[in-house]
Amino acid sequence: MPELDPAAPVPPPLIPTSTLEPVDLVAAVEGPEEAEAERAARRGRLGIGGTAALSWLVLVVALALLAPVLPIDDPNESIASIAKQGPGTEGHLLGGDGLGRDVLSRVIWGSRATLLLAVSAVLLGLIVGGALGLVAGYFRGRADTGLTGLFDVLLSFPQLILAVTLVTVFAGGGVSSTRRMIVLILALGVVSIPVLGRITRASTLSWCQREFVTASRAIGARNRSIIIGEVLPNVLPAMFSIALLGIAVVIVAEGGLSLLGVGIQLPTPSWGNMIAEGRSDLRDAPYIVMVPTIAIFLTVLALNYLGDIVRARFDVRESAL
Amino acid sequence: MILRRLAHLVIVLFFVTLFVATLTAMLPGDPVDAIAGFASPEQKEALRQDLKLDDPVWVQYGRWVGNFVTGDLGNYYSVTGGRPVADRVRDALPVSLQLMIEAQVLALVIAIPLGVFTAYRAGSRFDKGANATAFGLLAIPNFAVALVLAYYVGVRFGWLPVSGYVKPSDDLVEHLRRMAMPAIALAVGQIAVYMRLLRSDMIATLQEDYILMAKSKGISSSRVLWRHALRPSSLTLLTVAGLNVGVLIGGAVIVEVIFSLPGIGTLLYEAIQARQYIALQSLVAIIAVGYVLINFLVDVLYAVLDPRIRHARA
Secondary structure: OOOOOOOOOOOOOOOOOOOOOOOOOOOOOOOOOOOHHHHHHHOOOOHHHHHHHHHHHHHHHHHHHHHHHOOOOOOOOOOHHHOOOOOOEOOEOOOEOOOOOEHHHHHHHHHHHHHHHHHHHHHHHHHHHHHHHHHHHHHOHHHHHHHHHHHHHHHOOOHHHHHHHHHHHHHOOOOOHHHHHHHHHHHHHHHHHHHHHHHHHHHHHHHOOOHHHHHHHHOOOOHHHHHHHHHHHHHHHHHHHHHHHHHHHHHHHHHHHHHOOOOOOOOOOOHHHHHHHHHHHOOOOOHHHHHHHHHHHHHHHHHHHHHHHHHHHOOHHHHHO | OHHHHHHHHHHHHHHHHHHHHOHHHHOOOOHHHHHOOOOOHHHHHHHHHHHOOOOOHHHHHHHHHHHHHOOOOOEEEEOOEEEEHHHHHHHHHHHHHHHHHHHHHHHHHHHHHHHHHHHHOOOOHHHHHHHHHHHHHHOOOHHHHHHHHHHHHHHHOOOOOOOOOOOOOOOHHHHHHHHHHHHHHHHHHHHHHHHHHHHHHHHHHOOOHHHHHHHHOOOOHHHHHHHHHHHHHHHHHHHHHHHOHHHHHHHHHHHHHHOOOOOHHHHHHHHHHOOOHHHHHHHHHHHHHHHHHHHHHHHHHHHHHOHHHHHHHO
16 A cells, blocks of 8 residues: 555555556646646646536436436436447437447446445545544544554455455345445445545645644634635545546446445446446447447546646645655 | 564554455344355354354464464355355466556556666657647556456457466467556556656756766766666656556556456456455455555565655655
């Protein structure tokens, strides 16, 4: 696991979003060369890439929210005549899947479940991990030792394996869709706690050495108001940029969990279970797998790019590490 | 320093095994029902006696650790009785290790030259192209690479078999043909990580005085790059390659399932599908303990290889 310790001898590596490992944004580009995203952010603008990324995310979120009122088919209605009929079929832009369900409708409805899971899990990690990280970084001492130890233990499982284990134990087999979703959110939330906790702790440590924190202490402000009023606002950008990548990681993880049979449960469509289901038709109808795969790719790409921009904008590298 | 790390290792191993050992106790409802729901009441009673689930947690933990280190990984339970998990793990473990090693080697073989070259020609068109590609590759999940390869290379063009496994000792060429797609699927993300890391690390190294010194002595640039500059950067690469094992393990599980490779990932998948919780427990333990040990070894190796770390901490 990458050490986010400020004293670490090695710059933390950038970890691919293709799995659940903690993503380190901070070491993406070191040295004199600036990434496109960073340069754009320095100028205070999104740039072409950033605009495209943001537009895609707005589109995806809007479609997900509006799915019930959009003029699209019922995602679970089977129409025998469009089964395995590829993109461009009359009235069905992206064709039908193996059971004759409209792929466009499923990918839009699927984004709801996938995004709900990703955002909720990361939010959970952000709140719990963030709180623990603030406490560890602010109070230091025994609390820090204990919490850092907790993060270490949580990180000593490959994260996908930890998530798979938790979901299988608490919602394996035939449980209801809702129960599976809740357990998935909790499991992936638990997995993201140490990642967000560590980055928050590191960032808190460095901000707590600033004069304004000392000044607050000197005038007798209470710890709680210093943490919330002085430290938290400064730590938020670092947390936020990691959270963006965290959402991307969870979206990918949902796909992985679905392929292992413990993702979001049918009949609720999700990007992950569309891929897992479509795998059996890969030979005759590859588009069933490719449509949600491309949706995942573009969304993850957009989130990574925006994460980079946020990081550069707030100079997370300097402040967090 | 080694002692401190060793203490840390012991503590982490303790908590990891404690978590895994208490997994069955965490099952909602009666664990025996979850482990063998199909069994008759008499069989369940026998199983309850056998697993001694009524013992205190500490006793159960001790027994579990004792069994685990002696290679007793519990049983698969079915209507016809139990079959030892260890038998299947013995065949599966080499498959997974081969897959991960081959993927890691492939990733390094491609990423190192690319990283060195893009650092040497930083800012060039090739550098920019390679960087943009790497950024894109990072957003592709490994299962996506696996599925696209399986469709195009496997089905559409029929160049490589889509599934199955051949031992390298039986037929090396056939082994490599079958491992090629899974290894590439695993390696793609790693290539991007290693390349970007090596590039940024080497750009910094190339500005050091001793590089200037080497150049001014008239040493050829390829020698400066490969002998003088790559050396310190390779340590960073080693650490990251070690840390990335977690990514690799998670990816390998999924890739094995997609390409039907009979490794630990496939066993894990089967255990999840058939709700074989005892097998799941043992498999997760093997993965987690292996991961912890690899991280420990990388840590130690790093300190041994880099005298600066050794002395700074001492």
